[in-house]
Amino acid sequence: MTQDPAASSRRSDAPIIEIRGLVNRFGDQLVHDGLDLDVRRGEILGVVGGSGTGKSVLMRSIIGLQKPEAGEINVLGEPMLDRDPDDPALLAVRKRWGILFQSGALFSTLTVSENVQVPLREYYPEMPRQLREEIAAYKILMTGLPDNAGPKFPSELSGGMKKRAGLARALALDPDLLFLDEPTAGLDPIGAAAFDEQTRELQQTLGLTIFLITHDLDTLHAICDRVAVIADHKVIAVGTIDELLALDHPWIQEYFNGPRGRIAHGQSRHPGRPVAGAPA
Amino acid sequence: MGQIGLPRNANWHSVGAMTQEADLSERDDAQGRTVALSGSLSLAHLGDIPQRIDAIDGEVAQIDLKGIDHIDTIGAWIVHRFAERTQARVIGADEDATRLLEVVARNDTPLALTEPEPHPTIRVLAQIGAATKIVGHTMYGLLGFLGATVMAMGHMIAHPRSIRINALVQRLEVVGIAALPIIGLMSFLVGIVIAQQGSVQLKQFGMEVLTVNLVGRLTFRELGVLMTAIMVAGRSGSAFAAQIGTMMLNEEVDAMRTIGVQPMQALVMPRILAAVIMMPLLGFYASICAIIGGGFLCAVSLDIPPITFIQRLREVVPITDLYVGLVKAPVFGLIIGIAGCFQGLQVRGDAEEVGLRTTSAVVQAIFLVIVLDAVFAVFFTWIGWT
Incomplete structure (x- = not known):
């Protein structure tokens, strides 16, 4: 590679998505209140939380479908909020993500x-x-x-x-960043496992960073490098599943140590891998 | 599963970095003609490389990727396709490029992207045939549905307790009460237009006073009910199709059946009954509104005072005109209800189908209403209600 290794490693350390102090509100209903989250390059970050805790709203805020009330969102080093929608820098970011x-x-x-x-035709008409x-x-x-x-x-x-x-369309532009919203919901266990496998393989061969919203404990155990837990309008913890299990939060304990959680953990083919420097 | 250490996937480091546009050069080595690619061989930086590669003719011994600092699957595909075409050897590929070349090679299977197009003549014939088949199917289905409706009605008469009063009342409100303002306004305006246009023509014979006959007879016999039918088809027939269609998509109708609730009783009958009950009432109301509109115009521009207008109306409009309208109206309501519910129940597949079926419901209802109106006109002439 021709690039300066120091510069390269510096860039690799910068998170690919950086969210600070995000506030989302629908009328009187507070969804996010000062939410912070980093997604690192090359990881699969699983986002979990009870129904209605704002996992999809978080994704929609990052990709610009939902305008947050306050906060900062940087994707690939570009601030995403309060920008002219036709800004070429924003367009360049949009070309580098795919959404399922x-x-x-x-x-x-x-x-x-x-x-x-469609994405190829839209962005590269020539x-x-x-x-x-x-x-x-x-x-x-x-x-x-x-x-066929x-x-x-x-x-x-x-x-x-x-x-x-949908995944093929999300990958059309060879994105660096992929958003998956409950990719295995509604699939049978074999189909879901195959989809997980496929996601992992694509992530490795294409060097993707994946932001993955899921309820599927098997998916979390099988392919996620880190898991972010949303509760009480914030990300209450980010880390490998083992790190999360060590925390003493009732929802986390209930989630991972409930009957389904234990089964998924016991059968896990790929127990959570520690990632260097993961914050507690 | 391999370890996901951070610097493993080398293609992120073009992220945010100044990347060079892809470029292409040729040279002759010991192995023969060599095409060297350089820069960033990725979608955003390809430029005219695909065209330039396509333009390369003749023998190529090697494709040199040493100068490439970034490659994605699209770049890899172009290299792969070029190598396949020229049988050239790919050299100088780093770990990334090798991996991506393997991925695209594995997925290189001829794949039909479009169905083969038949000959135009055959296609037109096939379309005519398909359309005919659909018309036949729809007619057959509508007839069957009419039968099912009659049977459900029979069941309802035999078991009056099976009538869903709440659902019926709710539909009556939506189909009838909620339609009053729009139907009233529309009829009032139509009444004005008829009176105005009629008076202009009749003036040529000095017979402006006959405008009253025109407005009175036309609205009671034809326009009041017909305009109402068109409005109800547009407002309620379409709503029936869309509501039931959406319920079909959500499997609500299937859920009903498994619980033992008959969709015919719970969904279809309240809607059809509401249309049948409301059509005569709305039709009469529309006729009155149209007559008020006509009377208004007569008073304003023909100097016929309202009292004279009403008196004249009583003299020239036979009571059979009212009967003509009132006999037709429930039949039109039945047609609108049946077309809407039938199309709604035909929804399969996706949300787009709901839109198509809703359109069909309205078009069919209005078409059948007008056809039947013509039949009624002949029938009433024949029994002497002229």
Whole structure:
């Protein structure tokens, strides 16, 4: 590599997403109150919390679909809030993330392959059509869809295939950062495990950073490097599952040590790995 | 599972760094012609590299990736495709590039992206055939649904306790009461327009006073009920289709069936009954509003005072005109209710279908209403209610 290693390591240390003092409110209902969170380069960060604690709102705030009341959000070193939406720096950040919504959010009037081509067409209109189609084709295969999925419409796909097609679209621009909103919800355990495996493999081969919202304890154990717990309008703890288990918070204990948590922990193929310098 | 140490994935370090545009150069080595790529071979920095690579002809022995400082799957794909085409050897690939080349090579399977297009003639014929089939199916389905409605009504008459009073009252309010302002205003304006247009024509014969006949007879016999039917189809027929369609998507209708509640009884009958009951009332109300509109215009621009207008109306409008309107109205209501509920229950698949079915419900209802209106016109002439 041609780059200065010192500079490279300095950049690697900077978090890819940095959230400080985030406040979100819907009417009288306070969702986030001074929430802080860092997502480091190259990690899979799992975000957990009870229903209604604002996991999806957090994701929507980061990607700019929800305007927070106060706080600071930096993604890839760019401040995201209070900016002109057409700012080229913001556009450059948007090109470097991919988002998988909960139910895939595929465009229902387009086929799978057209769906995957939408970001390419939008951001790189000068790209030759043939290359664009080839890219769509290998992305579709890369996410584990069968080779006849290209011309199908979303309504013809099963839930798991919709998610894979959504993932293919999220990966269309070769992003550095991937947001997954409950990717295994609604999948059968085999499909969910396969999806986890696929996510891990893609993360390693493509060097992705993944922000993953999930309720699936198996996913947390299988692929997350660190887990952030949202409760009481804040991120109350971030760390490996083992680190979280050592904390004495009732919700965390209930969550990971409840009957489901214990089973997932016992069967875990990949127990939580400590990441250097993880804050308690 | 490999260790995820932080510096493992080398492609982040283009993040935020000044990256060089991808470039291409050619040289001749001992091994033969070599194409060297350099800079950042990633989507954002590709520039015209794909076109330049496509333009390279003839033998290429090696593709040199030594000069590349960043590569993503799209860059890897372009290299892979170029190597496949020229049978060249890829040299100088670092760990990242090797890994990505492997990934894209593994996923290089010819993949149909679009269905094959048939010949235009065949396509047009197929479309006509498909459309005919759909029309046939819809008609058959509507007829079947009419039968099911009649049976449900029979069941309801035999077991009056199965009538869902709350649901019915709620529908009556939504279909009837809530429609009063808009139907009243619309009819009032239509009444004005008829009177105004009619008076302009009749003036040529010095017969402006006949405007009263025109307004009175036309609104009671035809326009009051027809305009109401169109409005109810647009307001309520579409709502029936959308509501039931959404419930179909949410599997609410299936849940009902498993609990032992018949959708025909719980969803369809209250809506159809509401339309059947409300149509005559709304039709009569619309006729009155139209007559008020006509009377208003007569008073303002034809100097016919309201008292004279009403007196004249009583002389020229036979009571059978009112019956004509009142007989047609419940039938139109039935058609609107059936079309809406039937289309709603046909929803399968995704939310887009709800929109399509709602449109069909309104179009079918209005079309059938107008067809039946013509049939009624012939029928009433035949029995002498002219």
